[in-house]
Amino acid sequence: MFEEAQLYAPVTDRPDGTVEVHLTPDHPGADDPEYRRRREEIAAPAHRWRPGDPIPVVEYTDEENEIWARVSRELAPKHERLAVRAFLEGKEALGLPTDRVPQLEEVSAGLMPLSGFRLHPAAGLVPLDVFYGSLGDGVFHSTQYLRHRSQPLYTPEPDIIHEIIGHGNLLAHPGIAEVKRQAGKAAQRCETEEGLQYVADVFWFTIEFGVMWEHGELRAYGAGLLSSYGEIEEFRGADIRPVDFHQMATLAYDISHYQPVLFACDGMNELTDRVGGFFADFDDETPARLAAEAAAV
Numbered sequence: 001m002f003e004e005a006q007l008y009a010p011v012t013d014r015p016d017g018t019v020e021v022h023l024t025p026d027h028p029g030a031d032d033p034e035y036r037r038r039r040e041e042i043a044a045p046a047h048r049w050r051p052g053d054p055i056p057v058v059e060y061t062d063e064e065n066e067i068w069a070r071v072s073r074e075l076a077p078k079h080e081r082l083a084v085r086a087f088l089e090g091k092e093a094l095g096l097p098t099d100r101v102p103q104l105e106e107v108s109a110g111l112m113p114l115s116g117f118r119l120h121p122a123a124g125l126v127p128l129d130v131f132y133g134s135l136g137d138g139v140f141h142s143t144q145y146l147r148h149r150s151q152p153l154y155t156p157e158p159d160i161i162h163e164i165i166g167h168g169n170l171l172a173h174p175g176i177a178e179v180k181r182q183a184g185k186a187a188q189r190c191e192t193e194e195g196l197q198y199v200a201d202v203f204w205f206t207i208e209f210g211v212m213w214e215h216g217e218l219r220a221y222g223a224g225l226l227s228s229y230g231e232i233e234e235f236r237g238a239d240i241r242p243v244d245f246h247q248m249a250t251l252a253y254d255i256s257h258y259q260p261v262l263f264a265c266d267g268m269n270e271l272t273d274r275v276g277g278f279f280a281d282f283d284d285e286t287p288a289r290l291a292a293e294a295a296a297v
Helices: 033-048 062-082 085-094 104-115 128-135 160-171 174-189 193-208 231-237 245-250 268-281 286-296
Strands: 011-013 019-021 118-121 139-142 211-214 217-220 239-242 261-265
Touching: 011 033, 019 033, 062 085, 062 160, 062 231, 085 104, 085 160, 085 174, 104 118, 104 160, 104 174, 128 139, 128 174, 128 193, 139 160, 160 174, 174 193, 174 268, 193 245, 193 261, 193 268, 193 286, 211 268, 217 231, 245 286, 261 268
Parallel strands: 118 139, 211 261, 239 261
Antiparallel strands: 011 019, 211 217
16 A cells, blocks of 8 residues: 555645645755745646636746656657557557647647546645546646656656656557546545545556556556656566455555566456456445455455
């Protein structure tokens, strides 16, 4: 199990009307006042945004565009070699720019005819019920900031590179987008924190860090792997296990390191039918039922 709050830097209001982004002491930009100022500048409009408002436009700097371009350039050959076919098809269909950071409205315009998904801006931490529940309505909450320039190929938290290169390209494939939608509908049905956390944990080991056997090769479909320059090269060395929802929801691990245990779908049908079916059938009674089944084995 993991704590979702660890994934984002919380954003709070200051008395003077500005916002503060709370970076952890070990964040690459924690001691860089200019980076902190920029994070707060980008976060403020998203923090104040409400559904129905225009999506905030960020005027990205040359440095930020170069970070996006470098990561896009470095990941492209890794995707061709290590990503599942569905991701590559979605990536081609969406056609993201590789030389500049795209605007959220621009990505939404590309996604809507492909899968019906659209993006909403996230300043930082998004509550579990809002983030996952929104997926059921075809909404993905995306950050707009970029990682620190000192480590362009690494981020300790999801930034727009993770959100768009990872999740955005996945959302461009209708089959994978439907699995995400079903996960969101499962979250909407949850009436307990335990049930919602169960959905979040299974989502983590599938949509975030899932791998798949495809034509005899182990390939990645999880957004966390597909947006990580380093981890995408290492996932084949993990402890690879077959899909087991109870294990996914009860396995303890450290999210600050490469994932030591990954769960592999046996082809796209297992992802769309079995994982998608798990989310489609999920309710608050599911965790107890799967725990009882695991104890009986």
